[in-house]
Amino acid sequence: MFDYTTVREAVETGKLKKIEAIVQEAVDAGAEPVEILGAMVETMGVVGDKFQRNEIFVPEMLVSALTMKKGVGVLKPLLAGDDVTSMGKFILGTVAGDLHDIGKNLVGLMVESAGFEVIDLGVDVPAEKFVEAIRDTPDCHVVGVSALLTTTMEAMKQTVEAITAAGLRSQVKIMVGGAPITPEFAASIGADAYTPDAGAAAVVAKELAAQ
Numbered sequence: 019m020f021d022y023t024t025v026r027e028a029v030e031t032g033k034l035k036k037i038e039a040i041v042q043e044a045v046d047a048g049a050e051p052v053e054i055l056g057a058m059v060e061t062m063g064v065v066g067d068k069f070q071r072n073e074i075f076v077p078e079m080l081v082s083a084l085t086m087k088k089g090v091g092v093l094k095p096l097l098a099g100d101d102v103t104s105m106g107k108f109i110l111g112t113v114a115g116d117l118h119d120i121g122k123n124l125v126g127l128m129v130e131s132a133g134f135e136v137i138d139l140g141v142d143v144p145a146e147k148f149v150e151a152i153r154d155t156p157d158c159h160v161v162g163v164s165a166l167l168t169t170t171m172e173a174m175k176q177t178v179e180a181i182t183a184a185g186l187r188s189q190v191k192i193m194v195g196g197a198p199i200t201p202e203f204a205a206s207i208g209a210d211a212y213t214p215d216a217g218a219a220a221v222v223a224k225e226l227a228a229q
């Protein structure tokens with residue numbers, strides 16, 4: 019089994035210049051791309067724990083995030099599947115007030131690999147922007163909403179409410195996810211599905227599109 023220590027250390031300590039070579043080395047040594055990704059995702063959890071214990075601060079957390087993004091860039095072509103079936107359009111974004119996008123980007127990558135055309139609205143997306151995008155894309159039937167902060171869970175609720183108030187709820191299925199989100203919370207705000215990770219999001223998106 020491949021030893022992911024170097025990959026983990028690179029993300030944890032923000033080796034921005036070296037990460038691409040380190041990930042490439044792991045790939046060349048025969049490590050599974052999905053396992054390399056898993057090691058990086060886990061390390062972001064370690065980074066978050068260190069932040070919580072005041073051992074590191076926002077700048078360090080940001081450099082780790084940028085390092086992970088660069089590492090994911092190397093894996094992207096290897097993770098993307100060859101699913102040529104067109105599943106339609108998938109509108110995706112991180113809610114208003116929330117700047118976290120690594121998880122959202124992974125969801126976008128996996129959903130795209132599953133055959134969707136992803137319309138990524140980015141981060142800090144106001145509810146109205148989701149509404150506008152759905153209105154402008156009548157052939158979109160699945161929307162993904164991400165939130166990473168407990169304080170922005172409310173914005174997720176408001177996003178679902180705004181889509182409903184705009185009369186667009188029957189056009190789209192709404193999927194939600196992100197570290198503080200639970201299946202119970204998803205159900206309480208009227209979302210159609212909650213998934214814990216990007217891989218599951220791709221599977222569920224396909225199921226929802228087929229409904």
Ligand code: B1M
Pocket residue numbers: 059062063064065066067069070076077079080082083115116117118119120121122124125161162163164165166167168169193194195196197198213214215216217219
């Ligand atoms: Co922030 N941050 N952060 N942060 N950050 C967390 C989330 C935190 C848990 C850290 C901690 O204290 N332990 C904490 C939140 C606490 C809480 O709300 N209870 C926190 C905080 C407090 C903050 C600030 C408030 C800090 C400050 O300024 N004092 C601030 C808020 C800024 C804002 O958004 N307004 C802030 C800022 C930042 C950075 C900008 C520095 C950076 C983000 C950079 C970026 O994303 N471009 C950052 C980072 C990196 C983190 C941690 C360390 C890592 C997040 C991450 O990328 N994880 C995070 C700690 C942690 O998560 N343990 C933390 C890896 C990623 C792959 O996982 O995003 O969870 P994740 O995605 C997963 C699943 O959640 C799921 O799939 C992915 C895996 O496959 N998923 C979905 C996500 N979206 C989905 C959507 C779906 C389905 C599944 O369907 C649509």
